[in-house]
């Protein structure tokens with residue numbers, strides 16, 4: 009009956025219907041199992057009662073003329089007790105009065121109608137006759153197509169009862185072009201866990217196919233637990249856990265065969281906190297983990313742990329696998345909020361482990377989930393450590409908290425994983441050491457007078473991150489062997505993929521720059537968001553661009569459909585090729601707090617035509633071994649501001665020559681500078697990148713072969729063109745493997 013009623017309502021309100029989805033909790037009402045069945049008399053009677061209250065509220069509100077109907081779609085419960093009411097609201101507007109229906113306004117009507125008693129300090133008040141928790145009210149604008157039972161071609165409703173049974177969930181469509189809605193629920197008091205074992209879709213950044221998992225029974229935008237846009241297989245499978253006993257899955261399956269395999273189960277809610285942990289003196293004493301480990305953890309949680317060491321000389325050390333804590337600044341924490349003995353830290357995912365030490369015998373740690381969506385599982389091993397000597401004898405304490413052998417300090421290898429063992433190092437003498445030292449040997453610069461540091465560079469060596477890997481898997485010492493015009497590898501593979509970084513010959517030949525010539529930087533791209541110039545990017549393949557993650561990471565900016573790439577352009581508005589974006593791949597560890605991992609791949613909707621190759625060319629990608637010695641001259645290009653205070657942007661592409669600055673100097677100017685960043689500029693500040701240049705290239709020419717390499721991506725800096733504050737770029741060589749993983 010309800011389905012019929014819905015169809016009737018929605019068909020009548022076809023074009024000018026405005027829809028909202030919402031949720032609130034009614035306190036003090038007992039949930040009964042019959043409410044799970046929307047055709048039961050118990051559900052119908054309760055739903056009618058609630059709908060009447062909501063109708064009364066809106067029919068007496070300023071938007072009463074537009075208000076049509078509320079439909080209660082589900083009644084569930086959560087660990088706070090009472091009833092969780094899920095509802096839809098329908099308004100009918102004309103173009104004249106549609107502006108009065110903003111999301112906040114519609115939600116505010118409900119919130120303002122709950123009369124809370126000033127005496128009672130709880131958040132429960134009265135919505136007419138119903139005791140409603142004012143903090144639980146959520147109202148989101150919705151699309152008509154989001155309605156359950158309207159456009160969804162396949163719907164399912166699974167009930168897992170109690171822990172111990174896994175319900176298989178298979179969605180298989182031979183042709184695609186389908187919307188599927190699945191409601192999952194468990195007995196009140198348990199949580200819902202969905203395991204995604206495999207999901208066979210094309211990766212299209214959720215444009216054609218996706219699975220959105222909600223922490224509610226209807227698709228509420230602010231209750232999204234996770235969005236799956238990429239295929240999942242046995243190597244990448246994962247589980248998500250709800251905060252209550254329900255989940256809602258919305259599958260959007262584009263054209264072509266699609267398949268989802270997973271299962272759903274009820275799990276017991278376990279506290280992530282623990283009683284006081286008393287530490288001894290052994291190496292590893294245990295682990296603390298995020299809630300529901302090894303499942304992903306939801307956007308809301310709160311865990312506390314307390315540690316006590318045997319005496320005042322011992323503190324607590326936490327070893328994280330791919331996570332790092334840094335003191336919180338002005339920005340919020342995107343991947344975990346931590347309070348450790350009254351100091352607040354934010355956590356970020358990184359690609360290496362770190363050790364966090366608390367120099368106190370008693371430590372209280374509070375961890376709050378603070379991400380927008382569910383985050384990957386976290387764990388930290390804990391043990392006690394000697395406060396006066398955190399590292400064993402003969403070891404060096406890195407800023408990452410790791411301890412490395414003192415001999416490794418200044419050996420040219422980033423043993424600390426944040427380069428803290430490789431700064432403030434003096435140049436080794438040329439009597440043997442420099443010949444082997446990675447900062448000097450075979451980096452293309454003659455550092456020793458006799459040239460011994462650049463001798464025997466095609467010698468085969470065991471593979472390391474700083475040796476050049478030939479396609480036959482053998483490694484050689486010459487770091488910049490790629491496309492330097494000399495076949496160095498036995499299989500000559502270092503010269504076999506060099507159709508890049510070659511601008512058409514130009515006749516001649518940012519802050520403090522000059523105008524570029526036509527065709528001089530054929531890899532330069534102008535990225536336009538919703539029709540307006542926003543960032544730069546570089547052509548790296550027929551249908552791929554590389555840019556900065558920060559240009560694409562916020563809500564609307566992550567929607568590929570809002571973007572256009574302008575290729576083969578010197579003067580704004582005269583692009584030889586304008587194309588849409590099919591997919592944006594932002595690095596999974598990008599941090600908006602410190603701009604680490606500031607890199608994004610953009611796939612074009614269609615490749616640029618080869619006929620335009622005199623205007624459009626890819627730039628060469630540096631191999632992971634690429635050495636960029638300090639002092640090397642490179643060029644930054646873009647349509648960004650010509651001065652920090654400029655409001656207008658230049659029409660013509662600007663170019664400026666800047667010097668690569670040593671990591672030691674760079675770290676002396678800014679904090680923190682990660683190994684994935686590189687500074688370039690001139691210390692007088694005359695030439696620099698600025699607002700709008702972001703995402704664009706720092707192009708460096710390989711001196712012997714003449715090919716241009718994408719050594720950096722414009723990322724950040726303090727202002728523009730300020731003396732002693734160079735521009736900071738993403739160090740592209742660190743992402744060679746990541747790029748290869750994503751581009752076929």
Ligand code: 4AZ
Pocket residue numbers: 696697698699700701702722723724725726727728729734735736
């Ligand atoms: C920006 O806002 C920006 N001086 C880019 C580069 C620099 C500063 C700001 C470096 O896009």
